[in-house]
Amino acid sequence: MSDSSSSMLLVGVGGAGCAMARGVMRAFGDSLKHVLADTDAKTGEADGKFVLIGGDRLSGRGSGGDVVAARLAAEDSVQAIDDSLEGVRLAVIVTALGGGTGGGATLETVKHLSDRGIPSCVFATTPFAFEGETRQRNARGILPLIEEAASASFFIPLDKLVGDSDDDMASAMRRAVDTLASGVTLFWRLVEKPGYIKLDAERVRHLVAGAGRGRFAYVSAQGENRAEEIVDAIRRSALLGAGSGQVASILCGVLAGDDLRLSEIGTISEGLRGTFGEKASFELATVNDDDTFSGRISVVVMLFESPRHDDADDPKTSEPAKRRRRQRAILSTGPTGRGRFNNSEPTIWNGEDLDVPTFLRKNISLEF
Numbered sequence: 001m002s003d004s005s006s007s008m009l010l011v012g013v014g015g016a017g018c019a020m021a022r023g024v025m026r027a028f029g030d031s032l033k034h035v036l037a038d039t040d041a042k043t044g045e046a047d048g049k050f051v052l053i054g055g056d057r058l059s060g061r062g063s064g065g066d067v068v069a070a071r072l073a074a075e076d077s078v079q080a081i082d083d084s085l086e087g088v089r090l091a092v093i094v095t096a097l098g099g100g101t102g103g104g105a106t107l108e109t110v111k112h113l114s115d116r117g118i119p120s121c122v123f124a125t126t127p128f129a130f131e132g133e134t135r136q137r138n139a140r141g142i143l144p145l146i147e148e149a150a151s152a153s154f155f156i157p158l159d160k161l162v163g164d165s166d167d168d169m170a171s172a173m174r175r176a177v178d179t180l181a182s183g184v185t186l187f188w189r190l191v192e193k194p195g196y197i198k199l200d201a202e203r204v205r206h207l208v209a210g211a212g213r214g215r216f217a218y219v220s221a222q223g224e225n226r227a228e229e230i231v232d233a234i235r236r237s238a239l240l241g242a243g244s245g246q247v248a249s250i251l252c253g254v255l256a257g258d259d260l261r262l263s264e265i266g267t268i269s270e271g272l273r274g275t276f277g278e279k280a281s282f283e284l285a286t287v288n289d290d291d292t293f294s295g296r297i298s299v300v301v302m303l304f305e306s307p308r309h310d311d312a313d314d315p316k317t318s319e320p321a322k323r324r325r326r327q328r329a330i331l332s333t334g335p336t337g338r339g340r341f342n343n344s345e346p347t348i349w350n351g352e353d354l355d356v357p358t359f360l361r362k363n364i365s366l367e368f
């Protein structure tokens with residue numbers, strides 16, 4: 001593992017999140033700098049560097065599907081990940097929304113990292129429709145908060161990731177984890193096995209920081225017409241949803257062996273731009289790894305909806321961080337401090353404390 005590769009930290013959060021992070025490590029086939037975090041001590045029994053969060057509150061038994069309990073638990077103890085952060089410039093977080101920990105603890109982890117100047121790129125699955133309303137509600141409630149806090153985020157519905165096949169549940173899950181994991185390894189492969197068109201770790205960080213919410217897919221093909229088949233699969237991908245919504249920027253990673261032809265890169269590049277708009281900013285990089293990809297091309301596509309922020313490479317000044325600081329500034333003037341009225345009786349009228357400024361009483365957020 002090179003120094004620049006170890007500037008990227010893989011973080012798994014929650015039971016399924018840690019399982020997916022282990023999938024990323026398996027797919028990469030080498031040791032990745034990582035940390036696995038869960039409120040359930042059992043998750044730590046398998047391989048990998050594990051930190052138990054919320055041990056005092058939840059006694060290592062998980063949150064039982066309670067997002068708020070998981071958030072509080074993570075607020076108490078998320079600093080347990082700090083000894084994994086040395087030299088880290090970008091965190092890639094994998095998690096599954098639906099339970100308590102994947103949602104609640106992910107949000108606190110992202111905020112904690114951002115406060116330390118580390119941008120997060122979050123890959124989060126959302127529950128299958130058949131899992132029921134409680135899990136869907138858990139996911140829907142926390143999703144916008146994670147989106148706002150993270151530098152880049154991908155919310156991947158498990159229904160779409162698995163597709164229409166009628167596999168048994170275990171194989172469908174395995175396929176979902178493998179697909180996601182193979183895509184997520186792109187970050188490390190770009191740095192460790194660069195092809196002719198390179199992206200180094202700092203450029204990856206720059207592209208991801210401030211990119212906002214995106215869509216993500218991983219497709220593979222082999223044989224004579226593999227490039228055309230890839231373009232076709234991209235057009236039909238339910239995860240990318242061609243034609244549904246604006247695309248401001250496209251990041252494409254082409255992973256192949258020594259047999260990758262220039263014309264194939266051209267076909268993929270033109271196909272993508274033709275599908276998602278010539279006006280979108282476009283960045284393509286290649287990975288050359290003959291041992292893994294000989295005879296095959298795999299493509300990771302990331303589409304982002306909003307234009308990038310100019311200062312996005314500085315997480316302290318990126319838009320999510322600025323929004324959070326504004327929010328904190330509002331909250332820090334809350335009703336606990338009554339200034340020169342500290343020793344006087346509050347002025348209560350119709351149940352409202354009129355000494356508290358109106359914008360706080362009415363929960364109006366001010367833009368500074």
Ligand SMILES: Nc1nc2c(ncn2[C@@H]2O[C@H](COP(=O)(O)OP(=O)(O)OP(=O)(O)O)[C@@H](O)[C@H]2O)c(=O)[nH]1
Pocket residue numbers: 013014015016017019020039040062063064065066070096097098099100101102103125126127128131135158173176177
């Ligand atoms: N990829 C994958 N997803 C899973 C698996 N099992 C469950 N899920 C998904 O993960 C979501 C979260 O479930 P868990 O990981 O068990 O929950 P948690 O984050 O550990 O949270 P708590 O256990 O409630 O504290 C579920 O709603 C499912 O959508 C799995 O084996 N693989």
Ligand SMILES: [Mg+2]
Pocket residue numbers: 014015016040062063099101
């Ligand atoms: Mg759990």
